[in-house]
Amino acid sequence: MIYVEVSPIAFSIGGTDVRWYGIMVALAVLTVVTWALIAVRKNPRLSYNMVLNAALVGIPSGVIFSRFLHVIEHWDYFMRNPGQIIGGEGLTIYGAVLGAALGIWIYSRIRKISFGYLADVIAPAIILAQAVGRVGCTINGCCYGVPTDLPWAFVYMHPASYGPIGFAVHPTQVYEIIYNLIVFGVLMIFRNRFRPDGSLFLIYLVFYAAWRLGIDFIRDRNVLFIGLDEAQLISIAVLIFAGVQLIWKTRWIKKEAAEPPAEKPAA
Numbered sequence: 001m002i003y004v005e006v007s008p009i010a011f012s013i014g015g016t017d018v019r020w021y022g023i024m025v026a027l028a029v030l031t032v033v034t035w036a037l038i039a040v041r042k043n044p045r046l047s048y049n050m051v052l053n054a055a056l057v058g059i060p061s062g063v064i065f066s067r068f069l070h071v072i073e074h075w076d077y078f079m080r081n082p083g084q085i086i087g088g089e090g091l092t093i094y095g096a097v098l099g100a101a102l103g104i105w106i107y108s109r110i111r112k113i114s115f116g117y118l119a120d121v122i123a124p125a126i127i128l129a130q131a132v133g134r135v136g137c138t139i140n141g142c143c144y145g146v147p148t149d150l151p152w153a154f155v156y157m158h159p160a161s162y163g164p165i166g167f168a169v170h171p172t173q174v175y176e177i178i179y180n181l182i183v184f185g186v187l188m189i190f191r192n193r194f195r196p197d198g199s200l201f202l203i204y205l206v207f208y209a210a211w212r213l214g215i216d217f218i219r220d221r222n223v224l225f226i227g228l229d230e231a232q233l234i235s236i237a238v239l240i241f242a243g244v245q246l247i248w249k250t251r252w253i254k255k256e257a258a259e260p261p262a263e264k265p266a267a
Helices: 020-042 048-073 075-080 093-111 115-140 172-190 199-218 230-249
Strands: 002-004 009-013 016-019 154-156 223-225
Touching: 009 020, 016 020, 020 048, 020 115, 048 075, 048 093, 048 230, 093 115, 093 230, 115 172, 115 199, 172 199, 199 230, 223 230
Parallel strands: 002 154
Antiparallel strands: 009 016
């Protein structure tokens, strides 16, 4: 067993606790934005204004939708505690990704830019950011798995942890960190190898939806319908939508065609 005794509270300011979860979520957002800003320097189809404006739209829409899905999932609790509906803790990754994507898609339609191209550029950064965010979940104790007696089971010991104190559970957060890093590597290897724009983002959605559909069976969860939780129901919808789009539209292109021709040296 692995005993987790680290405090999930990084520091306190004026009586307000700042948890490692919030810090890692902020770093996750910064990861995506920084990735996009670096891409601008190498990509003539992107601009700093485009990336910054997309961030200004995508971040709040992602936070709002993330909180919305969390409240829906725990509706019975929030019905009894309506004053806690608005809050910074209790966010869902699906809500963050889909909410941000929806906000940026609306922005792209208004500004007449390619949402698919921008989504492909940041797709590896999204899954990398999710790995960063899950580090916060690991320390926080949330999103833990079902009880197990495996030798690598986590036992949360700190009283401020959101995990079950003193019980051995699957470290599903760590499982997801490892999986996300593997998917990140796959997306990096095969980026610029699919057409049309948006294909790499769809591949990311399929990878993550398939994972969440499976891993949630060994996570502590709120079953909503036919033995599935909210994330699994969303995963099925995402798999159907993204899978159909990939089969119908996506095509593989040769490496030579994917890479722009090298510039000829000046005479």
